[in-house]
Amino acid sequence: MVKMGLVLVNSKLRLRRLQFAKQGYKDSSDSIKHCEKVFYHSNRSAPNVMDPLEFSALHTVEDWNAFKPDMKGYTAPKDLDLWPECDTIEDQLRKFTLAEFLGIGHAPIIAVSSSKWFSNTQIIVYGETFSLPLSPRESAFLSAHLGHCHDPRLPLPESEVKLTNEEARRDVWQISSKARDEIQALDGDRRNEEVLRGLNVYKSGSHQLESVAKSLFHYATVFVIFPAFTNGVDVHFRASHKSAISKVQLPKDLGETMSAVTVYTGVTDLYIEVSGGEVLCLTYHVSAPAHTNPLLIPALSNISGSSAPLRDAFCLWKYSLLHGRDTSPLMVFFLHGSPTHARDFERRSDDATLLCHFAPLAKAYGFKLYIAECIYTQSTEHEIYHRDDEYIECCDDRRFRRMRMSDKPEEDYEFVGLTTLGGDPVANEGLLTLASKLIQRDVYLQDQIQFLNYDKEYDIVDQVRYISTVKYKHVYSATVLFVAP
Numbered sequence: 001m002v003k004m005g006l007v008l009v010n011s012k013l014r015l016r017r018l019q020f021a022k023q024g025y026k027d028s029s030d031s032i033k034h035c036e037k038v039f040y041h042s043n044r045s046a047p048n049v050m051d052p053l054e055f056s057a058l059h060t061v062e063d064w065n066a067f068k069p070d071m072k073g074y075t076a077p078k079d080l081d082l083w084p085e086c087d088t089i090e091d092q093l094r095k096f097t098l099a100e101f102l103g104i105g106h107a108p109i110i111a112v113s114s115s116k117w118f119s120n121t122q123i124i125v126y127g128e129t130f131s132l133p134l135s136p137r138e139s140a141f142l143s144a145h146l147g148h149c150h151d152p153r154l155p156l157p158e159s160e161v162k163l164t165n166e167e168a169r170r171d172v173w174q175i176s177s178k179a180r181d182e183i184q185a186l187d188g189d190r191r192n193e194e195v196l197r198g199l200n201v202y203k204s205g206s207h208q209l210e211s212v213a214k215s216l217f218h219y220a221t222v223f224v225i226f227p228a229f230t231n232g233v234d235v236h237f238r239a240s241h242k243s244a245i246s247k248v249q250l251p252k253d254l255g256e257t258m259s260a261v262t263v264y265t266g267v268t269d270l271y272i273e274v275s276g277g278e279v280l281c282l283t284y285h286v287s288a289p290a291h292t293n294p295l296l297i298p299a300l301s302n303i304s305g306s307s308a309p310l311r312d313a314f315c316l317w318k319y320s321l322l323h324g325r326d327t328s329p330l331m332v333f334f335l336h337g338s339p340t341h342a343r344d345f346e347r348r349s350d351d352a353t354l355l356c357h358f359a360p361l362a363k364a365y366g367f368k369l370y371i372a373e374c375i376y377t378q379s380t381e382h383e384i385y386h387r388d389d390e391y392i393e394c395c396d397d398r399r400f401r402r403m404r405m406s407d408k409p410e411e412d413y414e415f416v417g418l419t420t421l422g423g424d425p426v427a428n429e430g431l432l433t434l435a436s437k438l439i440q441r442d443v444y445l446q447d448q449i450q451f452l453n454y455d456k457e458y459d460i461v462d463q464v465r466y467i468s469t470v471k472y473k474h475v476y477s478a479t480v481l482f483v484a485p
Helices: 002-022 029-044 055-062 089-095 136-149 166-182 308-322 342-347 349-364 429-440 443-450
Strands: 110-115 122-125 128-131 161-163 193-202 205-208 218-225 234-241 244-249 258-264 269-275 279-287 331-334 368-385 410-419 454-464 467-484
Touching (some): 089 308, 161 193, 166 193, 166 258, 331 429, 349 467, 368 443, 429 443, 429 467, 443 467
Antiparallel strands (some): 110 258, 193 279, 234 269, 454 467
């Protein structure tokens, strides 16, 4: 058992090295050491950790008083060591809310790979032969035939579908392998089996797909979209599982592209969304060899689920507050979208994933979550010279548009619009003032907003004969999540 556990950990370490290389760290020994420490620490940690909230239950946190998380995996507040390479509780929460540690970003639950290189081939359906790419007439025939003779929710059985040459089957394997690599379902020795299970033609609309494993060794399903001469067709696949959600879009030029979408079996929801036409889709099941140890089969649990570092951070934070230790009275996290209540978080998968992880932990350890808006303003003054009788208008005077921000502008941080996760206003000026003080001395938080887009504003602050003094502003705005005791 120890040997198998080390195999899993070493495999994850190789993946994490690749992820850091993609982020620009390349051969940084510090980054690699951090990966190794994190995963070996994780391997020694207790398996019982509080599960994140599922996406379908996000609405339950809108009534915070009534919200009751699953307490399985809860650890009473106690003095814990920080995780490797983490200096403070804030540092630990920030590092482990990065995408690669929450089951999104580098390890999605669904991925697409596309190629414009594919072998000339034909497909035989019910004894009828069709050349690829399909013509609009052939697509329409197949669509009508399957819709009339077969339940469109189920694939036409593999016994009635056949690709006519080996090169086409090789192309399917290669392109689906790339998509499996994206979801970290690696097959180093290429012994995994990919078996054709059927065919569907999906018309415009949203169609739920089968995501249940057919055996212990069936770990992924591949949907291969073959080229067809169709214009203006949009195709999306959407999958969700626990706190992880992913959506992929196929290329617009379906007539010139073969695409493979790979998704783990066992996801909660799986849909294909088609608009503007119809697409031909072959379904393949990917399975590990029957003798494979189940612990070594690529699994959905490797990329989504509970987070021990986050649980430990909340546990230690609560312990520190109870025992009067010097610790942060408030945590601030910048969001990617602009939610006004919990249901809005679903519009951005990264925001939703963060809330799914934070909500159960915050409630279990006696914290509260709020939404607020952070407004950061840079300003500098300019003097405009004009005729004595000239009237200055900020909106149309070209001289305003030529203004530039000073290298050392005046800066102001303000938090406004504090609400609950249910969207109800909260009158707590003290909390907003505390957040303003925190960001003024926290470079990490400042960096989160200074890289956003800004609006320009002009205020005439003084006007005397021949001279007008104008305050030129850059106004940044972002939505934040407060975690407060």
